[in-house]
């Protein structure tokens with residue numbers, strides 16, 4: 001547990017002192033787990049996650065998602081602050097197929113818990129398991145997770161048994177949102193004109209940016225030109 005943990009915080013009282021009270025709600029939520037897993041698996045497939053790829057479940061509870069993902073062939077690591085939930089998840093993992101490692105851990109210490117365990121291809125945080133400790137804590141969580149997510153590119157040539165790794169890179173490459181980019185160009189003295197996205201059909205068309213678009217086009221103007 002983090003040294004600075006406030007033992008009067010509601011999460012401590014509910015998940016550490018009264019381990020069992022919320023358990024029936026998680027068990028009840030098993031009813032909808034299969035549908036959620038189907039969506040997760042589809043998303044992971046669309047994102048190109050390799051079969052057998054490593055997935056992290058933060059605040060994984062009794063493993064509602066971690067365990068079915070392990071059964072589907074992913075290598076899953078999960079952690080939760082509640083030792084009873086972790087015990088249940090481990091017991092269930094022991095009698096099913098697939099690889100699932102579950103341990104007691106605190107999202108506020110994600111860096112130290114996960115040192116040496118990653119990298120992970122994907123991280124799943126399900127069922128309102130965030131925003132318990134305020135924005136600064138969530139920011140620290142996302143920063144900590146950023147350092148353990150898989151960020152390598154591998155270039156292969158050949159096929160089958162002749163497949164040969166030509167280059168492996170540890171990427172350090174930020175994908176900016178339009179707001180990040182706008183903030184940066186404005187700080188640098190540019191004037192932001194508009195952010196557009198491309199719709200690819202037969203030809204390339206630009207339209208108002210929406211989150212599902214593959215490309216972002218940002219138009220800026222240098223304000224001091226004559």
Ligand SMILES: C[S@@+](CC[C@H](N)C(=O)[O-])C[C@H]1O[C@@H](n2cnc3c(N)ncnc32)[C@H](O)[C@@H]1O
Nearest residue numbers: 011015059060061064080081082106107126127
């Ligand atoms: C609403 S439950 C969701 C559990 C699981 N993600 C699911 O969908 O079944 C919230 C979970 O957050 C866990 N939790 C609360 N504070 C935590 C912390 N500081 N670190 C890790 N887990 C925490 C609780 O023990 C609980 O399992």
